[in-house]
Amino acid sequence: MTSKRVLVIEDDKDIALSLRVLLERAGLEVALAAGGRDGLRVFHSVRPDLVVLDVGLPEMDGWAVLERIRDLSDIPILMLTAHDQESDKVRGLRGGADDYQTKPYGNAELTARVLALLRRRQPAAASGATGPEVFDDGLIELDFAAREVRVAGERISLTPTEFRLLAALVRRKGQVLSPDALLEVAWSDPLGIGPERVKYTIMRLRRKLGVHDEAGASPIESVRGFGYRYQPGIATRPQRG
Ligand code: CA
Numbered sequence: 001m002t003s004k005r006v007l008v009i010e011d012d013k014d015i016a017l018s019l020r021v022l023l024e025r026a027g028l029e030v031a032l033a034a035g036g037r038d039g040l041r042v043f044h045s046v047r048p049d050l051v052v053l054d055v056g057l058p059e060m061d062g063w064a065v066l067e068r069i070r071d072l073s074d075i076p077i078l079m080l081t082a083h084d085q086e087s088d089k090v091r092g093l094r095g096g097a098d099d100y101q102t103k104p105y106g107n108a109e110l111t112a113r114v115l116a117l118l119r120r121r122q123p124a125a126a127s128g129a130t131g132p133e134v135f136d137d138g139l140i141e142l143d144f145a146a147r148e149v150r151v152a153g154e155r156i157s158l159t160p161t162e163f164r165l166l167a168a169l170v171r172r173k174g175q176v177l178s179p180d181a182l183l184e185v186a187w188s189d190p191l192g193i194g195p196e197r198v199k200y201t202i203m204r205l206r207r208k209l210g211v212h213d214e215a216g217a218s219p220i221e222s223v224r225g226f227g228y229r230y231q232p233g234i235a236t237r238p239q240r241g
Helices: 013-025 036-046 062-072 086-095 107-119 160-171 179-186 196-209
Strands: 005-009 029-033 050-054 077-081 099-102 134-136 140-143 148-151 154-156 220-223 227-230
Touching: 005 013, 005 036, 013 029, 013 107, 029 036, 036 050, 036 062, 050 062, 050 107, 062 077, 062 086, 077 086, 077 107, 086 099, 086 196, 099 107, 134 160, 140 160, 160 179, 160 196, 160 227, 179 196, 179 227, 196 220
Parallel strands: 005 029, 005 050, 050 077, 077 099
Antiparallel strands: 134 140, 140 148, 148 154, 220 227
């Protein structure tokens, strides 16, 4: 097995170097970047299997880096922060971070978190082999084989998890799916992830779809106490243009 690559984006030199030693000792390849922009550049060249991302970075902070990476990729991201604040944790999860580690941390704990995230397998053939190849209701068009999504004719870019989530919802248009059911189809490791991940991924998906009805409601409807369903109203249309 080739070793997994970890990108550490951290401006504090001492912490960055100690993370490198720690993770290399765990058998991982480690790339370092000392700032947000630099981190994104290294991310594109190194194509890591996981990112350890400090929140407080010069120029472009960790939140902005998280958003950029999540627009493109589902790779595991572990956020590092100096404060044990609930609001930071919520913000990280909402932005699509997979886990969260406050400083100062124990070496064994951090290593365990990184290895646990890397152990999560990528799901195989994702969105289900049955059913038609294309979904098109005039608002949203999904090509399941090509994994392409168009909203009112305009191509949008989704991460694999977002695509699987949307595919599951449109294939069962009008049916309410529970968070547990969505975890099962869209994530490879539903046991390791709380239902709140579904909520935040739904929020990002709604934002990327950018469509609503006259009352401002998304076609991905929350059914309180039960889950979510794809059910566009008659007047649902794109927000932009
Ligand atoms: Ca920092």
